Amino acid sequence: MAQNQPIFQIKPEEHFVQIPVSIERDSTTLINSNRKPNHWPTILLSTICVIIGQSIAKLLENFYYDKINRSEYNEHRQNDGVWTQALLQTVGFPLLLLPFIILTAKKHNQPSSDQFHYKSLAVIYICMGIVMSVQGRLSAMGKLEIPFGIFTLIYTTQLFFTPIFARFVNKIKFNRWVVISLVLAIVTGALTLSSSFGGEPDEAELNYARGSWAALLAALCFSLLLCNIQNVFDSYIFRRTESTTRNPSFSSVFEVIIFSSLVATLISMVGLLIAGEQHDLKTEMNGFPKGKGSYVMAMVGQAVSWQIYWVGTVGLVFSVSSVLSNVISVVTWPIVSVLVVIFFNYMDDELDVFKGVALITAVLSAAAYFFRLHKENRNSAY
16 A cells, blocks of 8 residues: 555646646637636627727727818828827726726735735736837827828738737647638728728828838737737736636736726826827817817717727636737727718718628627637537
8 A cells, every 4th residue: 555655646746737737838729727617708798898999989089080170181280199099098097996996805815925926017017008008109190190091901910910929929829710710800900991080191191101110010019918918817817826716807807907007108198298289188179169078078988998998808818818809809990990981971981892891701700719719618518
């Protein structure tokens, strides 16, 4: 019996060490064992947040630019408001403090081993906040420098960057359904080239070189941001619960958004003050055709909608991966483009064949990814 004891001691240790490594490294994109078993409600809710948040934010952005007649040529206002638009994407983060406090209040006994994560996370959140502010600024500038169709085509390159970062940074492996979903999402993004935008530059304002670089770098920053968010979850936040019986809490989604947005908001506010945009905001509000109340509601509505969008985007990274998060973000574009046609009467903008096909490919792209999730979830049940 003395000879049998080492055998029974070794096997459980090998089993305990190898299973998490296998699941974390070999899972295609999808479901880690340390994530919630009832992940489908979180995935669906996050997807809805991305669609609703991005759609409302983009509609209000179009409303804002349309009413201030941004499309009319004014060489002195070429890039006015770009820091403001970047700020609106993150400034609403205090709205998430209450749900964050409520969810974190349920977790009382944190292991002392968590302490070493805090300094690393603080540095990471600062870096992510910098990327968020730069991405928002570049995206806002790119749309004011080149035709919106060209901006959309270039900005779609994020679907090339994200899988590359996910493969080499997050160690994600892909299968045919994920690749099909990505291809269809790229087609979807490209087909939205016929979409209109209320702030599209006049022909005299076009700067293809600067606008193209801004769009490309904005796409790169967004992809880098998503993969860094997944790295934070996999390398830090999910490991907090490995030595406990607790499942990862959705409060970690609010944590990532709040601390990153705090840094991004501070940077955007400094940029706004240096650029003197605070004076333009007062002038715009006083001269807004629909009145001061409508102006304030448009700006506040954008800030709130962007937070809904970020909850959905980060929630999809939390539940599945950065790749699915990026796919859902892009396949929402045709919905926005159709809503712009419905609510705004832009010249030469109509429900054409491109928008129709884009809607179809968007549905197929999401369906392909969700089908792969369903298969993996079903296989893991056996």
